[in-house]
């Protein structure tokens with residue numbers, strides 16, 4: 189939220205001295221509001237006004253980067269409370285906690301499992317972002333050994349080092365600071381030393397406190413030390429009060445521009461009931477957590493939570509679309525059936541999944557419906573006989589197949605007549621739901 | 633000191649009561665009240681949330697055709713008689729609320745109307761929970777059968793549906809005459825939701841007898857559209873838009889169990905994990921997301937999922953109620 193030109197004007201000397209190259213202070217203020225000039229152009233700005241102006245140009249929630257290269261995770265820099273107001277920009281980073289007191293074989297098994305957790309949905313690859321190594325063993329060797337195992341096994345996750353012992357973290361950083369891990373955690377008791385450490389390595393620190401007042405005081409202390417690479421861990425004694433705290437942090441940062449809370453947040457899920465853990469994680473994911481650390485690496489849990497993240501972080505103004513064109517599925521040839529659908533990703537990939545499941549090589553003709561689903565596009569007259577004919581021509585369909593028949597979704601059966609007339613092709617009405625496609629194709 | 637940021641909501645969600653006890657002229661053991669929220673989900677410090685979200689068990693009047701094995705495991709023993717099904721969820725699973733879907737009246741199945749009415753009559757006798765009754769989705773059949781259901785459940789204060797923008801008059805008139813509440817369905821669209829509520833209230837049915845079905849997309853299948861429409865509607869209600877201050881009913885089970893990720897067996901998709909857990913989880917995550925968006929009534933299917941969501945809601949309300 190930047191300042192308006194009038195708000196900026198109030199901070200200027202109002203002498204209209206023209207030194208800035210503008211005829212009046214107001215004219216200068218208007219350019220500043222548009223970010224078209226730099227504040228240094230006015231030599232008479234008070235220190236205080238300068239600070240206010242500089243701060244107002246910073247994003248209200250700081251963008252934080254953890255990890256290196258292919259494992260880089262960016263969180264924060266969110267601009268709204270509700271996704272419909274604009275969109276959520278940086279998807280919650282999700283990580284699995286690895287306890288360092290497990291036997292090596294167990295640890296390697298879990299790492300392998302985490303590596304295998306990749307899902308493709310609607311054309312996007314979904315995977316975990318972080319592995320958090322937690323020092324439950326209270327042994328330095330154990331801690332370092334597990335970090336070493338992780339580093340050897342994989343480089344595609346950002347790391348979190350979790351220990352209550354500063355000297356353990358120090359040792360771990362001596363070896364692995366180049367990976368830019370996230371350090372967990374600074375509290376009011378240890379922040380001096382940890383902040384120095386994080387600052388010297390240029391890495392991000394989790395700052396944790398029992399309530400928002402303490403959290404705010406702590407980050408101010410860190411700022412005084414010249415340190416800003418912060419992720420907040422608000423603690424709470426219940427799920428609903430944690431939800432409240434996360435909501436407050438987001439609101440205060442955005443609505444009141446509370447700088448001391450203008451950082452992304454982190455939640456460590458407790459290892460209790462497996463189902464509830466996922467439900468609480470879902471709650472925090474929807475309501476503002478920047479990072480979630482969970483205790484499960486079961487594929488069904490991860491698939492569920494990653495799918496939820498994909499949903500919540502989809503741009504509401506721009507439905508996921510695919511390029512409208514003819515897609516061959518399997519070894520499609522000139523005799524393969526042609527199924528017509530829209531270019532809304534969800535629709536296309538659902539149809540694709542079922543066509544693949546049928547194991548019958550086919551073509552899918554994706555019509556440009558501006559990313560609308562079948563029924564919506566039909567109602568909005570984007571999925572019509574004429575738009576289908578256009579798509580057929582563009583794809584040069586009559587050269588691709590030797591037959592002359594099209595399969596349309598059951599929901600738009602009403603357009604068959606017109607489509608037959610316009611295209612000169614035979615129209616076959618397919619099932620309403622994609623799930624009916626395999627049996628439909630088999631009986632064709 | 634940090635001063636917390638409290639929104640000053642001036643509106644509230646309408647309160648709708650389902651079920652009528654003998655004192656109220658019905659035969660239900662208890663009543664269920666939903667709505668009345670004065671803030672967003674679980675933000676107890678900001679405003680009063682007088683009623684917890686409730687879960688209705690979905691049952692059908694016929695044996696369902698396409699329910700996956702994970703659900704069959706729990707219900708197949710009672711599918712020969714829908715009354716047994718109703719009793720099982722009431723007595724064994726301790727349901728608070730029952731949602732009966734009359735799939736048998738669908739033109740493709742076409743059960744005899746008298747048979748259906750008898751089923752409802754007997755259901756009233758065998759199970760004394762508040763009732764939600766929904767049709768098969770075929771306008772013509774629903775318009776024939778639902779008004780008759782409304783009549784024979786007169787004064788039981790059921791929640792009956794669904795009406796849409798193009799088809800609301802017949803059922804609204806029946807519900808109005810027989811003292812029930814109505815479900816107004818709109819296709820993930822705020823303006824249509826608003827328009828429909830106005831049309832219904834113009835017929836004389838007051839706003840405190842309308843529940844909105846915003847149309848649900850399951851996790852991975854358009855959940856985000858439903859989520860945001862509900863959030864926008866709820867914000868409008870809290871900002872005093874009286875016309876759309878209705879509580880929400882969400883058909884979570886129906887949509888979740890259509891998802892491939894809920895149904896598919898592990899031998900088809902090895903990397904997706906065990907379906908015995910994945911299926912209910914799909915229904916649970918969908919439910920929790922919609923509760924956060926403001927859902928008041930969740931219509932669900934899997935007993936384990938329902939139990940967990942109840943536990944979740946209890947935990948969220950603990951020390952806040």
Ligand code: SF4
Pocket residue numbers: 200201202203204205206207208209210211212213214216229230231232233
């Ligand atoms: S230099 Fe500063 S004081 Fe002079 S006109 Fe420009 S803005 Fe105003």
